[in-house]
Every structure is written in C-alpha cells, then in structure tokens.
Amino acid sequence: MxxxxxxxxxxxxxxxxxxxxxxxxxxxxxxDQAVEHGDDLVEFRAVVLA
Structure with a gap:
C-alpha cells in the first residue's frame, strides 16, 4: 500500500x-563522523509525501 x-x-x-x-x-x-547522510532518493520521497 x-x-x-x-x-x-x-x-x-x-x-x-x-x-x-x-x-x-x-x-x-x-x-564527529557519527552523522551519516541518508539515501537522497529516500529523503526526496519523504519530502514529497509529507
């Protein structure tokens, strides 16, 4: 779904x-190397669907 x-x-x-x-x-x-960047496509889709 x-x-x-x-x-x-x-x-x-x-x-x-x-x-x-x-x-x-x-x-x-x-x-501080603890922060990693997420997958741009996944983040883009999250913004579009927000």
Missing part, C-alpha cells in the same frame, strides 16, 4: 528531474 503510494506520488521520473537540482554539499573535515 505505501509502496504504491510512493510510486504514484514520487515516481522515479520525478527523481530524475529533481536530482540535478539538489546542490552537492561542500566537502569539509568533520570532527
């Missing part, structure tokens, strides 16, 4: 359009 909703409201074609618009974060030395 949720997967169908994701495919309907945030299809891969929409990601293909949005991905180039997302700026790449600058690389910098981090003191």
């Amino acid at each position: 949720i997967e169908d909703m994701v495919r309907t409201w945030a299809p891969d074609d929409l990601w293909d359009i949005a991905e180039p618009l997302i700026p790449t974060p600058p690389r910098r030395q981090r003191v």
Whole structure:
C-alpha cells in the first residue's frame, strides 16, 4: 500500500528531474563522523509525501 503510494506520488521520473537540482554539499573535515547522510532518493520521497 505505501509502496504504491510512493510510486504514484514520487515516481522515479520525478527523481530524475529533481536530482540535478539538489546542490552537492561542500566537502569539509568533520570532527564527529557519527552523522551519516541518508539515501537522497529516500529523503526526496519523504519530502514529497509529507
């Protein structure tokens, strides 16, 4: 059910359009490496469905 909703409201074609618009974060030395970046596609779909 949720997967169908994701495919309907945030299809891969929409990601293909949005991905180039997302700026790449600058690389910098981090003191704390505990924070990891999530999968951009998963985060994008979460924003679209919010």
